[in-house]
Amino acid sequence: MTEVPFRQRTYTQSDAVDFVIVGSGAAGGVLAKELSTAGFNVVVLEQGPWRQSSQFTHDELAVEQQHDLLNISTEPFQTFRATETETPRRNTGQNIRYLRGVGGSSVHFAANYWRLRPSDFKEHSMVGSVAGATLADWPLSYEELEPYYTKVDWEIGVSGAPGPFDPPRSRPYPMPPLPIKSSGVLLERAANKLGLHAQPAPFAINSVPRDGRSSCQSCGRCTNYGCEFGAKSSTLVTVIPKAIATGRCEIRTECTAFRVETNAKGRATGVVYWDRDGKERKQHARATILAANGAETARLLLLSASPHFPHGLANSSGMVGRNLMFNCYSHSFGLFEHPLNEFKGAVTGRIVLDYYEHDATRGFYGGGGIDARFPYNPIAFALSMLPADVPSWGREYTRALHEYFTHTVRFTSHLTSLPQLANSITLDADYKDAHGRPALSLTYSDHTDDRSAQLWFQRKMHDMMVAAGARKVWDLPIVPSDGSVHLLGTARMGNDPRHSVVDRYHRAHDVPNLFVCDGSSMVTSGRAQPTMTIQALAFRAADHIARFARAHEI
Amino acid sequence: MIDNEPVLRRTFLIDAARLAAGGLLASELQLLAGCARDDGNRDVDFNMLTVAEGRAMRALAAQICPRNGDLPGANDAGVVYFVDRVFGMPFFADAAALIRSGLADLDARATIAGKHADFAAASDEEQIAIMRVIDKSPFFIAARTLVVIGMFSDPKYGGNRGEVGWSLLGIEHRPSFTAPFGFYDAQVSAPAAPGAA
Numbered sequence: 015m016t017e018v019p020f021r022q023r024t025y026t027q028s029d030a031v032d033f034v035i036v037g038s039g040a041a042g043g044v045l046a047k048e049l050s051t052a053g054f055n056v057v058v059l060e061q062g063p064w065r066q067s068s069q070f071t072h073d074e075l076a077v078e079q080q081h082d083l084l085n086i087s088t089e090p091f092q093t094f095r096a097t098e099t100e101t102p103r104r105n106t107g108q109n110i111r112y113l114r115g116v117g118g119s120s121v122h123f124a125a126n127y128w129r130l131r132p133s134d135f136k137e138h139s140m141v142g143s144v145a146g147a148t149l150a151d152w153p154l155s156y157e158e159l160e161p162y163y164t165k166v167d168w169e170i171g172v173s174g175a176p177g178p179f180d181p182p183r184s185r186p187y188p189m190p191p192l193p194i195k196s197s198g199v200l201l202e203r204a205a206n207k208l209g210l211h212a213q214p215a216p217f218a219i220n221s222v223p224r225d226g227r228s229s230c231q232s233c234g235r236c237t238n239y240g241c242e243f244g245a246k247s248s249t250l251v252t253v254i255p256k257a258i259a260t261g262r263c264e265i266r267t268e269c270t271a272f273r274v275e276t277n278a279k280g281r282a283t284g285v286v287y288w289d290r291d292g293k294e295r296k297q298h299a300r301a302t303i304l305a306a307n308g309a310e311t312a313r314l315l316l317l318s319a320s321p322h323f324p325h326g327l328a329n330s331s332g333m334v335g336r337n338l339m340f341n342c343y344s345h346s347f348g349l350f351e352h353p354l355n356e357f358k359g360a361v362t363g364r365i366v367l368d369y370y371e372h373d374a375t376r377g378f379y380g381g382g383g384i385d386a387r388f389p390y391n392p393i394a395f396a397l398s399m400l401p402a403d404v405p406s407w408g409r410e411y412t413r414a415l416h417e418y419f420t421h422t423v424r425f426t427s428h429l430t431s432l433p434q435l436a437n438s439i440t441l442d443a444d445y446k447d448a449h450g451r452p453a454l455s456l457t458y459s460d461h462t463d464d465r466s467a468q469l470w471f472q473r474k475m476h477d478m479m480v481a482a483g484a485r486k487v488w489d490l491p492i493v494p495s496d497g498s499v500h501l502l503g504t505a506r507m508g509n510d511p512r513h514s515v516v517d518r519y520h521r522a523h524d525v526p527n528l529f530v531c532d533g534s535s536m537v538t539s540g541r542a543q544p545t546m547t548i549q550a551l552a553f554r555a556a557d558h559i560a561r562f563a564r565a566h567e568i
Numbered sequence: 569m570i571d572n573e574p575v576l577r578r579t580f581l582i583d584a585a586r587l588a589a590g591g592l593l594a595s596e597l598q599l600l601a602g603c604a605r606d607d608g609n610r611d612v613d614f615n616m617l618t619v620a621e622g623r624a625m626r627a628l629a630a631q632i633c634p635r636n637g638d639l640p641g642a643n644d645a646g647v648v649y650f651v652d653r654v655f656g657m658p659f660f661a662d663a664a665a666l667i668r669s670g671l672a673d674l675d676a677r678a679t680i681a682g683k684h685a686d687f688a689a690a691s692d693e694e695q696i697a698i699m700r701v702i703d704k705s706p707f708f709i710a711a712r713t714l715v716v717i718g719m720f721s722d723p724k725y726g727g728n729r730g731e732v733g734w735s736l737l738g739i740e741h742r743p744s745f746t747a748p749f750g751f752y753d754a755q756v757s758a759p760a761a762p763g764a765a
Contacts, residue, residue: 072743075721080659196750231744243744352751357739359749392720392737397713407703407712408696412636412736419737420750 039118043249048556062114070240108497117250177213198363308501348484428542650718650727670707
């Protein structure tokens with residue numbers, strides 16, 4: 015499990031490399047490849063193991079119930095509270111979840127790759143302030159990020175086809191879309207009847223053999239699972255092998271960073287971590303880059319408090335860990351006459367983006383996209399995904415298991431979450447993780463506009479399901495968010511050091527040689543599917559960080 | 569997001585500290601799989617369950633997910649042997665204690681209500697009547713969860729014999745598929761042209 019599948023350059027502890035990067039996931043993998051390719055020496059600290067594609071399985075009990083790939087399989091405690099006035103309680107809710115291992119959560123994500131639109135970057139200017147929220151413009155525009163979205167398309171590997179609402183793109187998709195599924199045909203049928211527009215869904219999955227990797231084999235286990243074919247464009251199989259091939263990058267696995275060290279001048283000197291034997295070590299570097307995800311990056315900054323930085327590193331604004339956004343969802347289900355067999359193929363085939371933009375006439379902030387899927391594997395489906403009017407045991411239960419599994423589809427809205435100061439990652443005062451660090455503590459409540467958006471979209475999707483010709487339609491109750499795999503906003507970008515953690519180049523306002531680039535950088539949530547944007551940001555950040563390094567400005 | 573809500577964590581209220589040892593489960597189970605039994609209806613040779621617990625568990629499983637006409641049920645999948653095997657594993661340790669006491673309680677209820685030797689000896693109607701009384705209890709919820717997992721998990725764990733659970737759902741359990749996948753996409757004519765711009 016821990017064997018490194020490549021011969022790679024290794025550095026000694028005392029080597030002061032150019033960059034130490036914490037995290038080898040969606041952003042860390044891109045940064046490692048770009049900076050090592052640009053000629054810099056790079057060490058990446060990854061707390062999980064280096065799995066190979068052939069080690070991934072379809073074992074639902076291990077992957078979805080025991081969470082073998084995830085942080086929560088080894089983490090004894092997290093705490094949760096809905097509001098700051100409550101006392102955090104341990105191990106309630108869905109938790110902060112991410113994959114521990116090389117490639118990070120790009121290994122087990124569903125690989126939906128939507129770009130943001132020009133409006134996403136300036137919604138505060140367009141919408142105005144929203145009560146209770148910290149809605150802000152991004153310090154960059156779509157036009158500035160577009161070349162890097164295109165870089166993701168071509169260097170990571172995205173399949174898709176243009177749609178009627180797409181933002182401008184400088185280059186076509188490198189691969190045609192994945193095959194349409196029955197769910198996509200039904201979504202398209204509904205869209206056509208209701209005057210909406212269905213389009214092929216873009217995915218970071220090979221639809222044809224490309225870049226030395228297989229095409230998608232339609233095994234149906236994208237979400238939550240690693241791809242044993244290497245067709246899913248995780249950083250594990252795309253940029254990380256290329257980073258290693260430069261001869262300048264070392265991925266150091268099973269190493270858990272717990273403090274960014276700073277000197278008397280307030281500059282970062284490197285990262286202190288526990289190696290696989292639990293021994294404390296330090297990697298010295300000219301500059302430190304955090305790409306550990308929106309929860310762990312925040313925890314690491316808070317853990318790196320010092321006399322010089324009493325409230326946590328890079329936290330003079332008080333924004334570290336705050337403005338956490340998960341994205342919201344709502345669902346409508348339909349039972350159809352004929353089999354759809356949604357257990358085959360990528361998670362969806364068609365999306366509807368007519369309601370993407372904010373529209374003041376709806377009476378709430380927000381917008382989103384809709385797709386069609388049935389992402390439940392047998393255990394999860396049989397435990398809890400039959401409609402409420404079906405008995406949960408007995409002869410009718412057996413019959414329903416047979417009738418529903420292949421004939422059901424879910425329309426899902428992928429929605430905005432408003433940033434709020436109180437929604438946050440903090441250090442728990444009482445509970446420790448497996449290493450003895452303060453446990454992750456989550457404070458989170460959906461904004462009232464988030465809930466309004468969920469309900470509005472659910473009504474739309476219910477109507478769409480009827481239009482698609484479902485024999486039976488039912489909706490899943492909307493419940494408050496209490497955990498997620500989308501971890502956004504906790505070290506937000508901005509031009510004003512009083513209200514943001516990093517500048518428009520991902521450099522910490524307070525520490526000149528510290529950079530933060532992952533989901534935490536995002537100022538607004540987009541309409542879910544954040545990884546495409548996280549990676550575009552990482553490609554862009556790498557360009558600027560390399561420029562600074564060459565100019566001796568780190 | 570809701571696509572991977574940790575169902576089991578909620579169902580069993582597992583203390584996450586135990587999960588640290590959970591990674592052992594797969595390898596231990598693979599060792600035990602070498603002892604696979606062919607006779608799905610014997611009451612002996614359990615590793616973890618007593619004969620009485622095995623009888624009650626089999627009867628309970630048969631009512632939770634019964635055979636219905638041609639549709640296979642929990643006992644066709646050998647769910648009781650799955651339960652027997654996983655009881656020794658850290659991941660299911662909390663559930664094991666709950667299930668054992670609950671199975672004993674089922675037997676006691678059958679004895680009191682119908683003067684039966686145990687739950688398994690009661691008629692279908694009597695068993696169902698007993699279950700209706702307790703089907704919101706933590707025991708029943710945990711037992712149902714175990715039955716479902718035993719029915720639909722990889723056969724290497726001891727249940728889902730002959731992949732009958734997957735067959736019940738209509739799944740062809742293969743490592744890969746090719747389009748068309750279902751009825752509706754099969755009706756759509758040409759696939760997307762390569763090289764979409």
